[in-house]
Amino acid sequence: MSDIQATIAQLFIYPIKSCAGIEVTEVLLYDTGFDLDRAWMVVDKDGIFVSQRELPNMALVQPKFKGSELVLRAPGMLALHVNIDGAEGPTTVKVWDDTVPAFDMGDVAAQWFTDFLSLTDVGLPRAGAAKYRLVRFDPEHNRLASTNWTGGMEAPFQFADGFPILVTSAASMDLLNEKLQAQGHRAVGVQRFRPNIVLAGIDPHDEDRVASFSVKTAAEVVELVPCKPCTRCNIPNVDPATGIPSPEVNDILQAYRANASMNGAVTFGMNAIISKGIGATLRVGQAVSGDYDF
Secondary structure: OOOEEEEEEEEEEOOEOOOOOEEEOEEEEEOOEEOOOOOEEEEEOOOEEOOOOOOHHHHHOEEEEEOOEEEEEOOOOOOEEEEOOOOOEEEEEEEOOEEEEEEEOOHHHHHHHHHHHOEOOOOOEOOOOOOEEEEEEOOOOOOEOOHHHHOOOOOEOOOOOOOOEEEEEHHHHHHHHHHHHHOOOOOOOHHHHOOOEEEEOOOOOHHHHEEEEEEEOOOOEEEEEEEEEEEOOOHHHEOOOOOOEOOHHHHHHHHHOEEHHHOOEEEEEEEEEEEEOOOOEEEOOOEEEEEEOO
């Protein structure tokens, strides 16, 4: 018997880095992670990525796949239709310390993001606002997770922060919400933590303690290896329904999730890489097992 027996409770993909996610019931697993996860990104005039850290209203950009299009909606904006397989031309962008080739998605998409991200909290244009563009990851480029954390294994990914998969658990969220409510705050949703996989049936933060997860799919067993605790910035403080940040989530986390192994940073969830099962389909309800790694 394995140390843990769990099930996949929720699956999420985030087509555009730092915009809202899409909850799905099944997803194809590529070598870079979930199909179309963080395939697009918003950049400033210098080609440097932007996120909810400095632009919390990015949380209000709601993507939806419709046929061959990615349809984006946001408050006060007409829908933007982006051809999934289309692009205007090559460019170079920077995400954290990585400078990577990408494809610009054109002036219409650029103007849409510039207009929306330039709005103030009351819906008025901000004076001297920055210009933004939407870009698509170049699938021919091999961006790799740090081998300092992967044990030397090559783990490609697209515009995610550092790894192809993020795993957390329903129990971890329940514990956080118990602590929030004990301090008089409202419960929050797991969407604030932007996981790809949410597990049910394990104890709080057991995802931190597992050497590898085995997922029984219809075709084969998928193996995911947790390799680095996910350090948290201010994004969990952003309410995904309003795009407005407030400090209580990170304040509560700081009291019990400061991780000494990460120089005292708050951690929540585990970054993971794929060691087996590329091409398989993950589905909600699939069985997951694993053994502790102490």
